[in-house]
Amino acid sequence: MADKTRFHFTGICGTAMGAVAAAMKQRGFTVTGSDAAVYPPMSDFLRNQGITIAEGYKEEHIPADADVVIIGNAISRGNPEAEAALDRKLLYHSLPEVMKEFFLRGKRNLVVSGTHGKTTTSSMLASVLRDAGKNPGFMIGGLPKNLGCGAYFPDSEFNVLEGDEYDTAFFDKRSKFLHYLPDCVVVNNIEFDHADIYNSLDEIKLTFRRLLNIVPRSGRAFVNGDDPNCLDVSANAPCPVTRVGLGENCDLRIENVSYEPERSSFTLGGVPYSVRMTGEFNVRNAAMAAAAATFAGLSPEEIRAGLENFEGVARRQELKGEVNGIKVVDDFAHHPTAIKLAVQSLRQKFNGDRLWVLFEPRSNTTRRAVFQNELAEALATADCAVVAAIPDLHKIPENDRLDPEKLASDIVRLGGECAYLADVDAIVAYVSERAATGDVIAVLSNGGFGGIHGKLLEALA
Structure with missing residues (x-):
């Protein structure tokens, strides 16, 4: 790769992809990129670096003179740019390979x-x-x-x-x-x-x-x-x-x-x-x-x-707001062990307060039945739990899927309090009706969970 100067990033707006693209540009390489979702802050950051970003994935987005195509982890077969790189017999690499050669060696x-x-x-x-x-x-x-x-x-x-x-x-x-x-x-x-x-x-x-x-x-x-x-x-x-x-x-x-x-x-x-x-x-x-x-x-x-x-990491026990003495906390935990540890830590931080956990089964593992029992045991350690519907359910084979309704009933069977509610608005209505001064509401998801944090704070007010 040492003699290559023109790099095209397919999936450039990912955090690591964007940072490496910018660093390559700063070192004098010609850098272009494309992504399905081009929006700030990454799009602004890249454009400020002088990097041209194309919206969407198309064969023609790879410049004719590109030396190397860097294909992001989220890109799969069927992506027009991945297919073009294969058809045109272009030199293509993963992001870790490029990092290794240009930044880690x-x-x-x-x-x-x-x-x-x-x-x-x-x-x-x-x-x-x-x-x-x-x-x-x-x-x-x-x-x-x-x-x-x-x-x-x-x-x-x-x-x-x-x-x-x-x-x-x-x-x-x-x-x-x-x-x-x-x-x-x-x-x-x-x-x-x-x-x-x-x-x-x-x-x-x-x-x-x-x-x-x-x-x-x-x-x-x-x-x-x-x-x-x-x-x-x-x-x-x-x-x-x-x-x-x-x-x-x-x-x-x-x-x-x-x-x-x-x-x-x-x-x-x-x-x-x-x-x-x-x-x-x-x-x-x-x-x-x-x-x-x-x-x-x-x-x-x-x-x-x-x-x-050290001030911490966004989405790790991050206080999003407090209304009428009710705190809304954002946390990333999605594995059963991480959920247990998060509950334990929140209890130490907010000693004696009633702890709600609102859980969205969103990761590739928690959407599957593999942790059906372990998730129940972890969520039962909260005072009140709410289980949301599984996003993108169609992507999981039917016999592999987590059963969120069974999860909720298992939490109750283990001595916890729990409701299964399919959508964000129903969860917000349920929790805002029942939450009281002194409660802590922890939102556990590795995604945006439909903007539930802001909706909760609004409803509680």
Whole structure:
């Protein structure tokens, strides 16, 4: 790819695609792109960089003189530009391949992986490095409040990458994180997820083994020493491994944990740290970020200051508003374990308040029956739960689908309170009639959930 100068991005308005396109343009390459949904802020950002964006996917949107077509993860066979790249025998690559060649080779790449906590941990780590003056590149699947954007590729010694085990592209079914040339890997935890591409936990463990298999001898893997799956995956890893956690078998122990409504404090290997977030899982996230930052050469004082400055990530326990003493909180949790942890953390943050959880089963896994029982157990830990209809139900085979009505009745059977309501307006009406001063309403979805946050605040007012 070294002699190529003209790049076309199919699916350019994704966070990472757009950031890489802009960085390529800044390095003097000719960059064009197209996307089905061209709207601000990404469209404005790209146009300000001087990048021409075509709306929609059409064969003619790929310039006749394009050297390379970069095909986004969301693009599948049948897309006119993907078909044109194949028909014209063009050189085409996935985004991770392009990142590897132009931004990661020769750098110190810190890859944060695991089923839960990737976004928060990688955001913490990038923020700590930036506060310490390292100006890291980063690619994060959320919006860290300290960083202002989800992806950025300056010419820096360091890159922080949220390492996703999801597949790379329609033509490359390896996990994305296998392209990231890791110097250091964090494995927060390992559970079954992504039921649309993995058939079993063993398949997921295999891809994590492959990740640890490419960490160099001079690198390091920090794994959750309290997670049996992490211990199993790292047992025969060829790179140095440090087990991080609360248990006695951990090499680097989290101790002296204390929680206040707005912060959590702990020591890691005897060194004290504090973060303005609540819940055990955020302590674990912060400990992993501190461990990786230490590996990168930062002092405890630099790490402590960076963690103290960390403001969190959009859509992670984010207070959207308060009306008549009723708080509406946005959270991204969609896996049963993440839901349980979110409930636990919200209880620590809002001690004694009645907790509502409004859940939209929207991810590829939660729309399937694979977690039918586990979702009931997780949602039953709230005081009141509401289950919404499954979006895009037609995309899931009928015998694989989650049954949301059964989910609601199972939550009641487990001692919880729950209603299944098919649409957003019905949910808003139901909750606003029953919510009282002092309640906390947590909205759990990995999508927009029909703008329910604003509608709720309006109805409560």
